[in-house]
Every structure is written in structure tokens, then in C-alpha cells.
Amino acid sequence: xxxxxxxxxTRDNSDFQLFHIQSAILAEETATTLESVKAIxxxxxxxxxxxxxxxxxxxxxxYRESTFVLASDSTTISAGLARAQSEVEETAxxxxxxxxxxxxxxxxxxxxxxxxxxxxxxxxxxxxATLVEHGAIEYDAKITADAMQVAxxxxxxxxxxxxxxxxxxxxxxxASYADMAARxxxxxxxxxxxxxxxxxxxxxxxxxxxxxxxLDTIHDSWVSLPAIHTELINSLTETSTSLTLRILWERxxxxxxxxx
Amino acid sequence: MRxxxxxxxxxxxxxxxxxxxxxxxxxxxxxxxxxxxxxxTLSAFxxxxxxxxxxxxxxxxxxxxxxxxLTSSDLQSYLATRETAGxxxxxxxxxxxxxxxxxxxxxx
Numbered sequence: 315x316x317x318x319x320x321x322x323x324t325r326d327n328s329d330f331q332l333f334h335i336q337s338a339i340l341a342e343e344t345a346t347t348l349e350s351v352k353a354i355x356x357x358x359x360x361x362x363x364x365x366x367x368x369x370x371x372x373x374x375x376x377y378r379e380s381t382f383v384l385a386s387d388s389t390t391i392s393a394g395l396a397r398a399q400s401e402v403e404e405t406a407x408x409x410x411x412x413x414x415x416x417x418x419x420x421x422x423x424x425x426x427x428x429x430x431x432x433x434x435x436x437x438x439x440x441x442x443a444t445l446v447e448h449g450a451i452e453y454d455a456k457i458t459a460d461a462m463q464v465a466x467x468x469x470x471x472x473x474x475x476x477x478x479x480x481x482x483x484x485x486x487x488x489a490s491y492a493d494m495a496a497r498x499x500x501x502x503x504x505x506x507x508x509x510x511x512x513x514x515x516x517x518x519x520x521x522x523x524x525x526x527x528x529l530d531t532i533h534d535s536w537v538s539l540p541a542i543h544t545e546l547i548n549s550l551t552e553t554s555t556s557l558t559l560r561i562l563w564e565r566x567x568x569x570x571x572x573x574x
Numbered sequence: 575m576r577x578x579x580x581x582x583x584x585x586x587x588x589x590x591x592x593x594x595x596x597x598x599x600x601x602x603x604x605x606x607x608x609x610x611x612x613x614x615t616l617s618a619f620x621x622x623x624x625x626x627x628x629x630x631x632x633x634x635x636x637x638x639x640x641x642x643x644l645t646s647s648d649l650q651s652y653l654a655t656r657e658t659a660g661x662x663x664x665x666x667x668x669x670x671x672x673x674x675x676x677x678x679x680x681x682x
Contacts, residue, residue: 352618391621394628401635408642415649461649468641475634482627485580489620492584503598 327550331509332568333542334413340535341406347528348399351483354525355392361497389559398479405472412465416546419458462547469543476536484529491522576623583620586614 498515505511590613622653 390625391628394625394632398628398632398635401639405635405639405642408639408646412646412649415646415653418653419649432654460682464648465642465645471634471638473629473657475638478627478631479635482631483589485584486625487575488584489617491589492591497577499591499595500598503595514655518595521598525610543594570591 329546330413330417333546334410334417335411336542337413337539338406340401340532340539341409342538344532345399345402346478347525347532348395348402348483350477350525351529352392352395354492354494354522355395355486358493359392361494364450369440391489395483395486398483399458402476402479403510405476416458416462419461421538459547459550462543462550466543466547467538470540473536473539475535476539480529480536482535484526484533485526487522487529491518494518576627578618580623580627583616583623587616587620590616 370462455546495515498511498518502508502515586658590609594606594613597603597609
């Protein structure tokens, strides 16, 4: 009789793969959204400069002296966004590397061997039990869980930092929108409410609303990332080596009964 | 705190803009100019706060990313160790039946 026990150590990797895909998509989407925000902030700058009208440059802070001694302006916001964007790309890389490694670490490990009638199965069972006792088969679940636990705090601060960036980005959008809307409103008044200007303003309004909505969704997704990671750690412990060994042990007993 | 200030700033700035537009419509350009000047300063302050927010969040993100990259490299070296251990285990398991058979013949 030849019995082969294979795939005993199979663990379900679909959650890890999902985590990898989702986090990669999220990071990419964030970078793309930051790109559109940067475009709006830059458009605000370019537009005001191109119009070259001191009247229309109001509220757009290119350089001004005030009681607050402020040097901050749309250019600085734009530069800050550019920096944030490159950090998000780095984050995407770090996250995808991490989750890819997790998938690999939790890869099904096939323990396959054959029993034949010459072998006294009880002896084989005992041999496996000895291996288990000495931890020879307990290869990775604990270490994977530990690695994930270590990464937990990084994931948490990542989520926190991304949540803050999306909030700051939403503020940058609002600031640029306010500047542009004020200019357009002024044009509407000076052009005696021309239809084109009104259409342009409502189009701008629509775009900004959509962008803010997207930022909100992205913000929530980043906030929920640590919870998904924790769930993953739990699922790993649930389907850990101990379960694998139990299945192995049960199979061994079945074989013993069959062959006795 | 900064969040609260920003929220107030946004509403004050838009409120002042409405007043400014009202003054222009009422043909009071000088008063409108005064309101505009105040709004300029407030907008500068608003932009300054947003820039601070962005800079701090970016720094935090930078640190977290670095941390995650370090964890990844630890995990990577663990993967290498695991592969070696896995190979060794497979060899043991593959040889087990033969070893048991040998033991059996000794007992017999």
C-alpha cells in the first residue's frame, strides 16, 4: 500500500494576496490623486500669474509681507505635495515588497512521503510525533506572525501618516479652489455674469467636489489598513502550524487504522 | 488644534469673500479693498498651516516607510533561512520510511 500525504501544510494564501493587491492599488491611487491635486494647485498658480492682473492675484500668496511674516505660498504647497507624492510611491514599493514576502513566507509547504506495507505505521507515527516534539516541523507560522507583529507598528504609523497627508491634501485642494473660485467670481461680476464664466465656475466646483470625495475614500482606506493587517495576523494563527500538524497527525492515525 | 484653526480660517475667508463681493456690487471699492487685504493675510496664514501639515505628514510617512522597509529586509533574510530549513526537513521526511524500514528489519 502506498499512501502519500501531500499538501498537509497547505495554508490559504488568498488573504495575503488580497492584502498585497489592495495595498498596491491603494498606494497607486493615492499617488495618482496627489498628482491631480498638484495639478489643481499648480493651475491656481499658473492661472493667476498668466492673468497678470494684480486685482486677480488676490488671496493667492506668491510673496507677501504681513504681520505673520509669512513666506508660505501655493508654490510651497505644490512642492510639499510633490514630496508627499514621491513618498507615497516609496510607500507603495515598501508595502508591496512586504506583502509579497508575506505571501511567500506563508506559501503552502508540501510534506509528501510514501508509506509502504513494509513500514510499521505506528513507528512512523511515533517518528513524526518525535519530530513535532522537537519542533522540527514547526517551521514558520510563529515567525511569520512575529514578523507581522513587528510590521504592525510600521503599518499603523503608515496608515496614520497617510491619513494626515490626505487631510492636508484636502485642505490644499480647498485652498486652491477658494483662490480660483474667488478669481472666477470676480470675472463673473466684471463680465456682468457671462454664461461661460458661470459654467466654468460650476465645472470647477464639480471637479473639486469629486476630488475631495476621492480623497475622503482614500483616507478611509488608509485608516482601515491596520485592521486588515491584524485580521491577517489572526487568520495566520488560526491556520497555523498547529492545525497543520493536527491534520498530519489525524491522517497518520487514519492510515494506522486502515493498515492494522 | 491646527485642524480647528484651519476649519475656522476656511469659513472666515469665504465669509469675507462674500462681504467683498457684496461691497463691489454696492460700489464701495475702497471698503472692498480693505476686506481683500485682510483676506490676503488670512489666506497666507492658511497656506502656511497647510504647508506645515503636509511637511509633517510627509516626514512621518518617510519614517514609517523606512520602518516597513527594514521589516521587509528582516523578512527577506528569514525567507532564506526558511528555505534551507525546509529543504533539510524534506530530506528528513523523504528518508524517514527507509529509516523506519531499516529499524524494522533490525527489530525482526
